[in-house]
Amino acid sequence: MKFLISLVVFLSALTLHAKTANFIFCMEGSPSSFNPQLVSDGVSMNSSSQTVFNRLVEFKPGGTEIISGLAESWSISKDKKTYTFKLRKNISFHSNEFFKPSRNLNADDVIYTFKSQMDTKHPLAIPAANYEYFKAMELDQLISDVKKIDLMTVVIELKHPEAPFLADLAMDFASIQSEEYAQSLIKSGKGLKTLETNPIGTGPFVFKSYQKDSTVKFTANEKYFKGKPQIENLIFVIVTDSTVRAQKMKSGECHVMSEPQPQDIESFSKNVKLKVLSTEGLNVSYIAFNTAKKPFDNLKVRQALSMAMNQKSYLDVIYKNQATAAKNPIPPTMWSYQKNTIENKFDVAAAKKLLAEAGFKDGFETELWTLPVSRPYLPNGKKLGEMVQADLLKIGVKVKLVTFDWPTYLEKSKKGEHQMIQFGWTGDNGDPDNFMNVLLGCSAVQAGSNYARWCHKEFDTALQNAKEDSVIKNRTAFYQKAQNIFSIEKPWFPIAHARQNKVMSANVVGYKIDPFGHDQFESVSLK
Amino acid sequence: MTSKLIKLFFSFLFISLVSFSVIRLIPGDPVMNMIGERSASPERISEIRKNLGLDQSIVIQYITFLKNAVSGNFGESISSKQSVMQEFKILWPATVELSVAALLWSSVLGLILGILAAIKRNSFFDYSAVSLSTVGFAMPLFWWGLIIIFFFAVRLGWFPISGRIDVVYDVPYATGFYFIDTLLVKNFDAFFSAIKFIILPAFVLGTIPLALIVRVARSAVIDIAKEDFIRTAKAKGLSPAKIILKHILKNAWPQILTAIGLAFGHLLTGAIMTETLFSWPGMGRWIVHGIMARDYPVVQAGLFYSMTMIILINFLTDEAIKLLNPKLKDESR
Numbered sequence: 001m002k003f004l005i006s007l008v009v010f011l012s013a014l015t016l017h018a019k020t021a022n023f024i025f026c027m028e029g030s031p032s033s034f035n036p037q038l039v040s041d042g043v044s045m046n047s048s049s050q051t052v053f054n055r056l057v058e059f060k061p062g063g064t065e066i067i068s069g070l071a072e073s074w075s076i077s078k079d080k081k082t083y084t085f086k087l088r089k090n091i092s093f094h095s096n097e098f099f100k101p102s103r104n105l106n107a108d109d110v111i112y113t114f115k116s117q118m119d120t121k122h123p124l125a126i127p128a129a130n131y132e133y134f135k136a137m138e139l140d141q142l143i144s145d146v147k148k149i150d151l152m153t154v155v156i157e158l159k160h161p162e163a164p165f166l167a168d169l170a171m172d173f174a175s176i177q178s179e180e181y182a183q184s185l186i187k188s189g190k191g192l193k194t195l196e197t198n199p200i201g202t203g204p205f206v207f208k209s210y211q212k213d214s215t216v217k218f219t220a221n222e223k224y225f226k227g228k229p230q231i232e233n234l235i236f237v238i239v240t241d242s243t244v245r246a247q248k249m250k251s252g253e254c255h256v257m258s259e260p261q262p263q264d265i266e267s268f269s270k271n272v273k274l275k276v277l278s279t280e281g282l283n284v285s286y287i288a289f290n291t292a293k294k295p296f297d298n299l300k301v302r303q304a305l306s307m308a309m310n311q312k313s314y315l316d317v318i319y320k321n322q323a324t325a326a327k328n329p330i331p332p333t334m335w336s337y338q339k340n341t342i343e344n345k346f347d348v349a350a351a352k353k354l355l356a357e358a359g360f361k362d363g364f365e366t367e368l369w370t371l372p373v374s375r376p377y378l379p380n381g382k383k384l385g386e387m388v389q390a391d392l393l394k395i396g397v398k399v400k401l402v403t404f405d406w407p408t409y410l411e412k413s414k415k416g417e418h419q420m421i422q423f424g425w426t427g428d429n430g431d432p433d434n435f436m437n438v439l440l441g442c443s444a445v446q447a448g449s450n451y452a453r454w455c456h457k458e459f460d461t462a463l464q465n466a467k468e469d470s471v472i473k474n475r476t477a478f479y480q481k482a483q484n485i486f487s488i489e490k491p492w493f494p495i496a497h498a499r500q501n502k503v504m505s506a507n508v509v510g511y512k513i514d515p516f517g518h519d520q521f522e523s524v525s526l527k
Numbered sequence: 528m529t530s531k532l533i534k535l536f537f538s539f540l541f542i543s544l545v546s547f548s549v550i551r552l553i554p555g556d557p558v559m560n561m562i563g564e565r566s567a568s569p570e571r572i573s574e575i576r577k578n579l580g581l582d583q584s585i586v587i588q589y590i591t592f593l594k595n596a597v598s599g600n601f602g603e604s605i606s607s608k609q610s611v612m613q614e615f616k617i618l619w620p621a622t623v624e625l626s627v628a629a630l631l632w633s634s635v636l637g638l639i640l641g642i643l644a645a646i647k648r649n650s651f652f653d654y655s656a657v658s659l660s661t662v663g664f665a666m667p668l669f670w671w672g673l674i675i676i677f678f679f680a681v682r683l684g685w686f687p688i689s690g691r692i693d694v695v696y697d698v699p700y701a702t703g704f705y706f707i708d709t710l711l712v713k714n715f716d717a718f719f720s721a722i723k724f725i726i727l728p729a730f731v732l733g734t735i736p737l738a739l740i741v742r743v744a745r746s747a748v749i750d751i752a753k754e755d756f757i758r759t760a761k762a763k764g765l766s767p768a769k770i771i772l773k774h775i776l777k778n779a780w781p782q783i784l785t786a787i788g789l790a791f792g793h794l795l796t797g798a799i800m801t802e803t804l805f806s807w808p809g810m811g812r813w814i815v816h817g818i819m820a821r822d823y824p825v826v827q828a829g830l831f832y833s834m835t836m837i838i839l840i841n842f843l844t845d846e847a848i849k850l851l852n853p854k855l856k857d858e859s860r
Contacts, residue, residue, distance in 0.1 A: 024694060030816075032606045040563070128578045129608075136565045196608055212617050213808035215694055235694045239806045243673060247681050248688045407555025407821055410562065425564055438566065447566030 020525045023231040026239045026254035030213050034199040036175040037117055038126075040133050042517050045172045047216050047236060050518045052094070053175035053201035056085055056110065057166060061520060062512035064282070064334070064430030066166055070105060070176055070202065080161035080470050085110070087152045092223050093178040094206045096198055098188065101180055105202060107148040112179035114146045114156070124182045126192045133173040137428065163470045167429035175201065204229045204522035213238055230525035249274065249503055255526065256504040256511065258519065262320040262379060268503045277513045280333045281500040282427035283377040284326055284435065286492040287368070287388065288452040290419050300358035302490040306344055307351035308395045309388055309493055318384050319496055326494035328483045330435045333515060336476040338483035344493070352395045363396025369413065369421040370403045376517065377424030377498050384422065384495075414448030423451050427516065432479045437463050440491060452491035459485045538838060543596060546830035547589050550823055556581065557605045557821040579605060592827060601828035606820045611828040614813065619832065620703030621691060622809035625732060625801070626794040628725050633733035634740055634787055641744025642771065648749065656741060664738035668800040672731045676804070679727060686727045689806040693720040728805040735797045736790030743786035747779035781848040788844030792837045
């Protein structure tokens with residue numbers, strides 16, 4: 001009996017201890033919308049899909065592996081064109097002051113989620129919404145139909161086999177929305193716009209309030225199917241200035257902060273009250289040679305230029321060593337990464353020789369476009385440009401640095417007006433297709449995101465083969481072959497895979513750093 | 528009165544044209560920003576353009592903008608898809624609250640320093656008051672703000688680093704002014720929290736108008752002290768305090784008020800930097816973000832509202848001065 005009592009006391013003390021009343025996350029910007037179908041930036045995803053919603057399948061916390069979400073199981077037909085999902089039972093949607101769900105999650109919610117994004121004429125599609133992400137992933141051209149088999153079974157039919165499809169379903173825009181909520185918004189006259197300000201999902205936290213440019217507040221979802229989160233009140237505080245964010249972190253006004261500056265990481269790690277978690281980011285930065293233009297159509301020129309650039313110094317100066325040197329288009333944490341490709345060799349003499357062989361004994365004049373904004377994959381494009389300029393001058397190549405404001409830079413480069421250009425990419429779904437096909441596939445030349453404007457038959461065939469095969473082993477072989485071709489052909493000079501750092505108080509437990517850069521708090525608490 | 532209204536009408540037409548065109552003169556459009564590094568087919572791009580109403584000719588866009596502006600509707604923000612009017616209603620009280628707080632302390636201190644400097648003309652105090660306030664004016668705000676944050680918030684820990692109110696408080700929206708809204712719901716803790724949060728940003732922002740007010744107050748007092756009626760007052764044997772308060776200040780008011788009115792315009796521009804540093808959810812940050820994202824409706828409306836505010840303030844200071852000094856009223860006729 002005594003033992004029992006002490007056990008009860010012990011257990012209750014434990015649970016009391018584990019409760020965290022207020023948890024503050026300081027983030028770098030304001031969410032643009034709380035409807036995950038309409039957002040494409042990390043801040044908005046953190047504030048909507050990652051906290052309030054779930055998807056049919058999800059990425060395993062801290063990884064890119066696909067695990068079950070709202071679908072408890074799924075199967076793929078032999079022709080790889082039909083995906084059948086069995087939904088979990090007894091999943092309830094959140095409620096707010098004007099909506100109380102009368103039923104649990106069922107097939108209608110899933111159908112509504114996808115059909116409203118596929119078809120602009122769907123009665124529950126938001127008028128004039130662009131559904132950018134859904135369309136950017138070309139799902140409108142891939143999915144032929146979404147059908148209900150019974151109340152808890154949904155079938156998605158594809159027009160052609162596509163292996164990365166399952167990973168697409170784990171992405172933020174595929175968050176499952178409540179069809180009942182959408183209907184009730186129309187009935188009450190509030191309109192579908194309310195989905196953007198008052199999200200209703202099934203996720204670990206319930207949306208409570210948003211003070212524009214100031215705070216987003218959530219409370220724990222008592223009925224969350226994976227168990228109630230330990231944080232009672234989750235508060236996102238918007239602090240745009242990175243220096244100020246760092247000071248707030250140091251003074252204890254934030255429990256976790258996003259986007260620390262690379263140069264601050266060292267001082268954070270030395271602070272005993274803080275800890276830094278870091279992981280290889282799912283990103284790459286590169287200099288693309290416009291292979292559609294002379295002299296970059298010449299392989300020897302690309303090789304010579306690559307050899308003349310001192311990659312190591314770029315990592316030191318630009319990334320403060322918070323990055324891994326890149327040699328392939330995909331980061332080393334991604335499956336199918338080819339370890340055996342040759343690393344770029346820094347050799348000025350050999351570069352000079354190659355350039356002479358290519359017919360440019362005295363070098364040539366060219367342009368390098370430098371990234372006008374700071375992106376997670378490349379913090380300072382201008383400085384990198386200056387370093388590259390100095391390096392290439394040593395082999396007689398005179399580089400003029402050119403830059404535009406960000407929208408113009410994007411527009412002109414998509415049309416291929418550049419010669420050499422700095423760019424980068426952050427992965428969407430952890431699939432190699434999302435890097436190689438988007439950035440180097442033949443179809444991406446026309447579509448604009450192949451900035452090297454490089455269309456290599458053999459490389460492209462390998463990608464297409466990998467896309468249609470769903471056996472990971474076969475796909476790996478295709479992608480490794482593609483990486484071998486890439487490393488010989490050098491359409492890019494790959495620079496780095498920037499590390500992702502998160503700074504948090506030393507007493508934060510359960511935080512898993514996510515390769516996609518999302519912040520998830522469902523299993524986080526304070527010691 | 529009618530001529531005044533016509534003038535006002537044309538100034539509004541002018542500012543509508545300016546606020547409409549300025550953002551469109553910047554290269555790049557919102558569509559590319561939305562697409563980013565990804566690819567997009569030309570059809571897709573034109574579809575997005577159409578949805579945003581950017582496919583129409585610039586003249587039609589301007590006419591639509593004018594039509595909407597008359598009814599107070601500035602459309603929807605491209606990035607947040609919310610009504611611009613709605614966002615403005617939430618954000619402008621924050622900026623005004625901050626600016627008023629900054630103006631309050633800088634006017635009071637500026638007046639005192641200016642008058643004292645005028646009395647002790649060419650003394651060490653005079654030089655240091657004038658030069659110090661000038662240094663304050665010339666200091667880049669982002670640097671000055673960081674120093675203040677570092678010293679008072681991080682080192683001494685007297686004030687919070689950034690924000691408008693402690694995150695634990697939920698202030699229901701009534702007027703948008705936290706000093707009013709917290710009192711309306713009788714949440715005094717929240718009220719004091721709001722005071723604690725406004726001190727540092729208001730201090731930083733107030734250093735801009737301080738120099739202006741010190742100088743104007745000083746020169747106004749010096750000018751008027753030279754006038755004959757002051758000599759008479761002195762000869763009558765009035766005490767210096769009485770002379771300053773009753774005779775000099777009374778006549779110096781118009782100049783000082785004009786300076787304060789102008790300073791308010793300065794504050795609205797200075798607020799952009801201060802708001803970013805202190806994570807103050809106001810109009811400055813909103814407009815800057817709008818410019819970056821080429822969010823036409825936000826920038827249009829933001830500029831329009833700010834310019835309207837400045838025109839109104841100038842108008843009101845003019846009227847206030849006329850009330851104080853009826854003589855000016857006659858001259859304007």
